[in-house]
Amino acid sequence: MSVRTTILLAALGFCLSYSIAQFQAFPGYLDSDYYFAGGIQLVHGRGFTEPYIWNYLDDPVGLPQPSHSYWMPLSSILAAAGMWLLRSNTYAAARLPFIVMASIVPIVTAALAYSFSHRRDLALVSGLLALFSIFYAPFLSVPDNYDVFLILGGLYFLALTWHKRAAYVALGAMSGLLTLARTDGSLWLFVLLAVIACRAFRTNAFPAIDASDAVLKGTPTIVRGRALAANLLLALGGFILIAGAWFWRNYSVYGTPLAPGAGHLLWLSTYDETFVYPASQLTVSTWLAQGWGAIISARLAALRWNLLNAVAAQGGIFLAPFILVGLWARRREERVQVGATAWLALLAVMTAVFPFAGARGGFFHAGAALQPLW
Numbered sequence: 001m002s003v004r005t006t007i008l009l010a011a012l013g014f015c016l017s018y019s020i021a022q023f024q025a026f027p028g029y030l031d032s033d034y035y036f037a038g039g040i041q042l043v044h045g046r047g048f049t050e051p052y053i054w055n056y057l058d059d060p061v062g063l064p065q066p067s068h069s070y071w072m073p074l075s076s077i078l079a080a081a082g083m084w085l086l087r088s089n090t091y092a093a094a095r096l097p098f099i100v101m102a103s104i105v106p107i108v109t110a111a112l113a114y115s116f117s118h119r120r121d122l123a124l125v126s127g128l129l130a131l132f133s134i135f136y137a138p139f140l141s142v143p144d145n146y147d148v149f150l151i152l153g154g155l156y157f158l159a160l161t162w163h164k165r166a167a168y169v170a171l172g173a174m175s176g177l178l179t180l181a182r183t184d185g186s187l188w189l190f191v192l193l194a195v196i197a198c199r200a201f202r203t204n205a206f207p208a209i210d211a212s213d214a215v216l217k218g219t220p221t222i223v224r225g226r227a228l229a230a231n232l233l234l235a236l237g238g239f240i241l242i243a244g245a246w247f248w249r250n251y252s253v254y255g256t257p258l259a260p261g262a263g264h265l266l267w268l269s270t271y272d273e274t275f276v277y278p279a280s281q282l283t284v285s286t287w288l289a290q291g292w293g294a295i296i297s298a299r300l301a302a303l304r305w306n307l308l309n310a311v312a313a314q315g316g317i318f319l320a321p322f323i324l325v326g327l328w329a330r331r332r333e334e335r336v337q338v339g340a341t342a343w344l345a346l347l348a349v350m351t352a353v354f355p356f357a358g359a360r361g362g363f364f365h366a367g368a369a370l371q372p373l374w
Contacts, residue, residue: 001114001123009106009127016131017102021141026091028142030054031071031361035143036094038067039079043089048073048249056277057261058254069259072145073246074180079143094143101147102140106130108154109372115158116330135313136368145181146368152178153369156188157335160195168196168231172238179243183262184349184366191342192235195334200228269294271356302355306347306363314367314374323374339373346370 027033034054041049050067053060058069068076082096083089110127114120130150139146152174159171171192178185201224247257254260264279267287276282287295311320330336346366350358 001110001120005110005120005124005127006107009110009124009131010103012128012131013103013106014099016137017099017141020138021092021095021099024095024138024142032142032144034071035075036079036091038073038076039083039094039143040089041067042076042080043083055261055275056279057264057274058259059279066253069254069261072180072182072185074148074177075143075145078148095141098143098147099141101151105133105140105147105150105154105372108151108158112154112158112372115161116333116335129316129319130372133371134316135364136371145365148181149178149185149366149368150371152181154372156369157339157373160335160338165231165234168192168234169238169241172235172240173242174238175235176239176242176244178369179239180246182366184346184362185369187342187346187349187366188369189235189239191338191345193232194341195338196231196235197228200224200231265354265357268356269298271360274356299352299355302359303347303351305359306351309364309367310347313364314371319374335373339370343367343370 027036037052038048038050041047046064048067049064051064053063053065055070058066067073078097079094082098083093086093086096106127109130110123113126114123117123133140136146136150140150156171156174159167159174162170172189175185175189175192178188250259251257261279264282265274267282267284268274269287269290273282311317314320315323327336327340346363350363350366354362
């Protein structure tokens with residue numbers, strides 16, 4: 001891709017996102033409002049605390065309480081960076097990093113397209129499709145995690161082609177950032193570990209390693225096993241380097257690496273139980289008490305909404321059939337196989353494990369990481 005094309009896509013991305021932002025004088029939904037409020041707390045030196053309660057899943061005992069026990073902190077950190085840079089705690093200042101990131105999304109998408117096709121015209125078209133992203137467009141200029149997922153998702157699939165072991169560190173770090181943006185971002189760490197394992201035991205190739213390790217092809221199992229262990233450690237090291245501090249913070253506050261609220265979400269009978277008090281009422285016993293008919297019905301309803309989301313939002317309605325054609329045409333390529341597997345895993349989690357959160361927007365949010373590939 002030429003420098004001129006890159007600048008054009010960045011300029012168009014910035015202008016479009018900035019223009020949309022002019023119609024959004026304040027956060028239009030709870031997620032964005034929460035990230036903005038968290039950014040204000042950080043800018044004023046109050047750290048990761050909040051003077052309010054919006055659900056009881058983390059069993060709050062008083063105010064102020066630890067923040068980001070339900071949503072992750074990265075978007076609040078970015079919002080705080082915008083406010084700090086402009087020396088203002090306004091919503092407009094908090095949006096600055098997200099408007100800038102929106103200008104990067106079409107560039108990353110075009111670069112990913114070029115890595116597949118090696119054609120500048122197709123790369124440009126892909127960048128323009130990312131620019132006019134239909135259902136995602138209104139959310140790119142607000143404090144949320146869409147920009148982060150779109151950019152890191154594209155970079156993730158680009159990095160899968162890098163033939164150095166350092167790529168595993170980078171991919172682990174990207175998985176850490178995705179996790180700091182959304183809890184379900186940890187899926188990408190497990191995807192990476194699965195990719196490393198599959199690569200290690202393929203008989204015909206051993207990609208993404210240093211040239212000096214090329215002799216591993218066809219070598220005994222013990223040598224390949226050592227390479228597998230080394231690559232797994234590199235990926236985990238990259239992940240911990242980025243996300244480790246947050247897990248340590250949770251451990252120091254809650255006594256566990258993960259905030260306690262997530263466990264309660266497994267046993268919701270309706271979405272409104274997200275706000276039940278006390279949250280200790282949400283148990284496997286109460287979940288089973290609703291009966292298997294209700295349990296299965298809720299998941300079938302979530303599957304319906306998630307599939308509609310896949311066609312309308314992720315597929316941009318008219319692009320959906322072309323995505324399927326592309327998946328079939330490139331079905332033998334590793335990155336396409338990884339993307340399809342990750343999407344199916346995400347669909348399964350957001351349907352069977354978290355049906356209410358998934359149908360209410362979780363699948364739409366988390367699916368953004370795959371949009372550059374589609």
